[in-house]
Amino acid sequence: MTETFNRIGISCNVNGEQRRVQAFPMERLLEVLREEMRLTGTKEGCGEGECGACAVLMNGAIVNSCLVPAIEADGADIRTIEGMARGEQLNAVQEAFLACGGAQCGICTPGMVIASVALLERHPHPTDAEIREGLAGNLCRCTGYQKIFAAVVRACESSGDKKPVRQ
Amino acid sequence: MRAYIPAYDLRVPASLSEALALLAREPGAWQPFAGGTDLMVLLEAGKLSHKRFLSVAKLDDLRGIESTSADVTLGALTTYSEIQKHRVLQKEFPLLCAAARETGSIATQNRGTIGGNIVNASPAADSPPALLVYDAEVELVSARGVRWLPYHGFHTGYKTMQLASDELLRAVRLPRRVKKWRQYYRKVGTRKAQAISKVCFAGAALVENGAIRDVRIALGSVAPIVLRAVKTEDALCGSKATPAVIAAAMETLAREIAPIDDIRSTARYRLRVAQNLLEEFLSQLAK
Numbered sequence: 001m002t003e004t005f006n007r008i009g010i011s012c013n014v015n016g017e018q019r020r021v022q023a024f025p026m027e028r029l030l031e032v033l034r035e036e037m038r039l040t041g042t043k044e045g046c047g048e049g050e051c052g053a054c055a056v057l058m059n060g061a062i063v064n065s066c067l068v069p070a071i072e073a074d075g076a077d078i079r080t081i082e083g084m085a086r087g088e089q090l091n092a093v094q095e096a097f098l099a100c101g102g103a104q105c106g107i108c109t110p111g112m113v114i115a116s117v118a119l120l121e122r123h124p125h126p127t128d129a130e131i132r133e134g135l136a137g138n139l140c141r142c143t144g145y146q147k148i149f150a151a152v153v154r155a156c157e158s159s160g161d162k163k164p165v166r167q
Numbered sequence: 168m169r170a171y172i173p174a175y176d177l178r179v180p181a182s183l184s185e186a187l188a189l190l191a192r193e194p195g196a197w198q199p200f201a202g203g204t205d206l207m208v209l210l211e212a213g214k215l216s217h218k219r220f221l222s223v224a225k226l227d228d229l230r231g232i233e234s235t236s237a238d239v240t241l242g243a244l245t246t247y248s249e250i251q252k253h254r255v256l257q258k259e260f261p262l263l264c265a266a267a268r269e270t271g272s273i274a275t276q277n278r279g280t281i282g283g284n285i286v287n288a289s290p291a292a293d294s295p296p297a298l299l300v301y302d303a304e305v306e307l308v309s310a311r312g313v314r315w316l317p318y319h320g321f322h323t324g325y326k327t328m329q330l331a332s333d334e335l336l337r338a339v340r341l342p343r344r345v346k347k348w349r350q351y352y353r354k355v356g357t358r359k360a361q362a363i364s365k366v367c368f369a370g371a372a373l374v375e376n377g378a379i380r381d382v383r384i385a386l387g388s389v390a391p392i393v394l395r396a397v398k399t400e401d402a403l404c405g406s407k408a409t410p411a412v413i414a415a416a417m418e419t420l421a422r423e424i425a426p427i428d429d430i431r432s433t434a435r436y437r438l439r440v441a442q443n444l445l446e447e448f449l450s451q452l453a454k
Binding site: 002003004005024025026027028047048049050052055061062063064066067068069071072074115118133134136137138 | 171172173174175176177178179200202203204207208210211212218220222224248271272273274275277278359360361
């Protein structure tokens with residue numbers, strides 16, 4: 001018979017709220033968010049760290065939640081797509097995705113929004129190359145990327161007091 | 168088929184001594200787990216045969232980058248993102264920064280570590296060619312003590328290495344001797360981003376009065392291990408990078424590497440690209 005291990009208690013702050021769940025040590029953070037916390041905004045695409053659909057912010061840095069074991073999320077600060085809007089007020093990136101038609105089927109959108117937010121936190125006024133690099137880990141099969149790119153440009157134009165450097 | 172998750176254990180020791188004691192008590196029972204960017208993929212694919220892992224995430228002794236006038240030492244848990252941001256690495260070790268920038272996506276670069284990249288022992292890994300060019304050394308720790316080994320020779324064959332079952336890789340040390348060297352890095356994959364290498368090339372040369380005084384050349388994805396092209400280096404030392412010398416070096420390289428056909432590329436393509444990258448590197452030295 002296969003030896004099995006017990007679930008362990010995991011505490012983390014998710015979207016500003018302290019949460020405690022039971023999970024197997026090697027369970028994916030993706031499952032903990034979706035199945036235990038019912039935060040189903042985070043999507044599963046490839047399950048192997050290639051597509052970025054499951055991206056979340058962990059201690060301020062973008063990670064693919066399909067590659068993070070639950071036990072390493074213990075004590076972490078996690079932000080998911082559910083934590084991007086303030087009540088009914090969407091953030092600048094979400095508004096820009098709506099305005100530019102940056103979302104079609106919607107599976108990649110939560111990851112795209114997280115990647116864009118992470119990019120703008122690192123580079124408030126990104127160059128075209130920095131935008132492309134910031135989105136390179138997120139695959140979309142609908143839009144052809146141009147509208148997503150346009151949405152990021154619009155988001156930094158609308159949120160910043162300075163015009164971004166365009167090159 | 169997906170793995171049965173309850174069958175896997177992942178311990179998170181709070182200190183290095185606790186981790187080393189666990190490894191010493193049950194040698195071979197525990198395998199180290201760092202950023203997880205490769206192991207979690209294998210897990211999801213149902214291909215992770217080992218069941219018990221030791222997370223090094225909380226081991227602060229494996230973190231941080233320290234510089235002295237003689238060398239730069241990177242803790243094994245240094246991420247690709249941290250490598251790219253470090254001023255001394257940017258200035259003196261640009262090949263390592265380039266490798267870090269071309270490994271996976273930013274999400275992967277935030278989790279993946281230099282120590283994991285070495286111990287995972289993929290022949291297609293992107294940072295080892297840079298480490299070979301820089302004459303890196305690795306520090307291995309166990310309850311028995313500490314030892315330093317040259318990174319060149321650390322990998323002994325496909326996925327095999329000089330790491331005992333009770334040892335952890337603690338740090339990687341780079342001697343600061345390449346400030347004046349001309350350096351070149353190029354990774355060739357299917358796409359610009361998010362692609363595993365078909366061929367990865369790192370080179371550095373000290374050029375004096377137009378002649379190559381000293382040179383290092385290393386390649387990924389062309390042999391069972393990431394390879395330092397020692398014979399090609401020897402053939403180049405003392406010469407000027409003339410068209411005839413470059414052509415001879417390309418022939419030497421062809422005899423030194425052993426690329427194969429696999430899902431990512433063919434032996435023939437890899438050989439041609441490896442030679443072309445060598446030509447590009449050497450042609451830039453002639454300028």
